[in-house]
Amino acid sequence: MNGADTAFVLISAALVMLMTPGLAFFYGGMVRVKSALNMLMMSFVSLGIVTVLWVLFGYSLAFGDDVGAGLLGDLGHIGFRGIGPETLTGGKEGIPVFAFALFQLMFAVITPALMSGALADRVKFSAWALFITLWVSVVYFPVAHWVWQADGWLFKLKVIDFAGGTAVHINAGIGALAAVLVVGKRIGFKKDPMRPHSLPLVVLGTGLLWFGWFGFNAGSALAANGTAANMAMNTQVATGAAMLGWLAYERIRHGAFTTLGAASGAVAGLVAITPSGAAVNAFGALLIGVVAGAVCSWAVSLKFRFGFDDSLDVVGVHLVGGVIGTLLVGLLATDGVGGATQLGRQAAGAFSVMAYSFAVSWLLAKLVDKTIGFRATEDDEVGGLDQAFHAETAYDLTGAFSVARSAAPAPQRPAGPPDQAGPDQAGTPQNKKVDV
Template sequence: MTPALALFYGGLVRSKNVLSTFMHSFFALGLVTIQWVVIGYSLSFAPTVGGWIGGLDHMFLAGVGLEPRSGQTIPHILFMVYQLMFAIITPALISGAFAERVKFSSYVVFTLAWTTLVYDPLCHWVWGPGGWLGARGALDFAGGTVVHLSSGISALVFALVLGKRLGYPKQKMLPHDLTMTLLGAGMLWFGWFGFNAGSALTSGGLASLAFVNTHIAAGAGALAWATIEWVRHKKPSALGVASGLVAGLVAITPAAGFVGPMAGLGIGLAAGVVCYLGVLLKSRVGYDDALDAFGVHGIGGALGAVLTGVLASTVWNSAGQDGLAFGNTGLFIENLLSVVVAGVYAAGVSFVLLKIIDKVMGLRPAPEMEQEGLDITLHGEEAYATAGIGMRPAPDEVEPSAVKAPVVVAEVAPGE
């Protein structure tokens, strides 16, 4: 799913920043993998320390072998690597907010620290043995709060701390390749079946339910988003369909194994509408969430978690709980609490991390580097070779006289 996310995000940026955007996802595949097998899995799933964090029992995968964990049927090592998928894609989602304007070294430090200090504790609170939110009864089938809300809220904080892209919003910053984005969206839709149905940890009825709900919600989200565009602008867009289906996938994630298909349909429709409105916030409020990580993942994750507390039914999953719609206010309150706690915690830790990193090493490249594009200035390469040249020297290898002058881009007035 993370390479699919790279395609989805990569098509939405300008051509001079495609590879730098891809790197935010692909580098996470390696970085978070090593963090997870050394310490992350243990902090998330080892026996609890007061309900707040896992212990060090599984550092360097100690005790993670071929036998199943307690209460499971799949090998422990398979469960570990399956959970790694969630750990990798969560910080990669945040990159949608800071695309086109962050130093790569700062991204690396933030991703490593955020995974350790935000993702691992939240994962333990909700899914770990003895985690305090899970023990209170909060339900999150496949990551509404753990993955999407935490990354979306952190993305908003990152966008606010980092500031806007040069020229935004006066200069139009159009996607350079929507076919790439649509390909990524299709791969995400397919991969999400493993994301949600796989969370059943066994084949059978529960996995089938999650699979069906995932597909229905994605279709409903795409339809809702495109319909709003059709009514407002007289033209349904391909990007709107892609954004809507992802919104539906995000919102159904916490509910996938706890609600019936018609509830899944309702969640998908609601996500298409609410996330569309959420994306409009950035132009109204004035922050630059470049690729709508908060508007889709933050708002969609929160919506899905709350609606799980409303629509969950033991008719479909006897191991779950009935929601508010079936007379149980307790689940609704616990899921609402999990949204507030996860959101505040992720936002607070992200803010502190960003301020420290900015103070020590800086968050943004020099303005002239942003202007030329991060592919060349940070990675020394181009996605689309010009004049037969596919590689250029890194900035520190270029003679001062050879550095290009900043390009002056004319401002585009609204409506032009």
């Protein structure tokens, strides 16, 4: 066992785990206050559901021996059967399989959580839990096998996806679009203001995502080496450039540099560099970031043009950003890798994942909708999903209001005869004559 590489992968797995709560804060601050907890829970619950599925059969389907044609792994490792603490990857100088499996588990956890932002404010929590259970089983696990297992058909096609542009971001983005088309628009879409209730939470979530993404990207080297260092540097470069690209477009188009734009631009850069960062130099990362920031800023407006209600811009950031990063690696890859041939491979990988994920995600969303119902009731949506599904509210302000009331001076009664004193809080006379 290589102890340094093992420690590096375990730390990276912990960083990637932190990204899911970070995503919960990022999305949670962007919704209205009445559904803030529901948005947090839609991300957070993935840590429970996907972990259980990963142990039962997910790891085996994604990284088990290929059953043929590079489409799916076998079930030889159900419950991690045949894998022990001393089982290594990579022969004599490998890392424990459990370290690799834990790292990959965190990718599986965050991918369906990314989709939740597109469906904010309007779906039943139980239906969401069922949907992601089905989705990771028949969409994510097979696609991960295609991309990252040595026998996967996209891996053999030599599609470059270092850390998840196709398997994570394109997969989640197009799947979210399919689900949105089934579920429909929020009540008041294009009519009511639906502003973020807490931009500080959005920035906090962005910071946690940015921090964790170093584990997401550099950790995908599975070793503490030069590739990991190059990927970490390019992650920082692309993210910073994308934030500036988004803000520049926003200033030209809308006349302001917004906090939400800065946060969204950073995430767009993180998405775009994910598939390509190990294959490009720092200048390539800079270019990828600027392009992703500006294009994704433009792409989020498409939901208004085409009329699909992607609540928190999952399609505009993750799908578009993932496609940008996946394709640009074909043009910008160094060491003789880039070129027309590689661009064709990248396009084949991106669009095959899009086609499969969209079709199956749409069918799964329809299945959930026709069986238990995907959409929350109108009363629940208008009143807020926090109370409807969680019996809680994000902010308890009753104590603050009671303190404010007790500190306020008592109202003065108007002067006059006792039987003509001012009204009480119910609007009735305080001293009413009564015949005895």
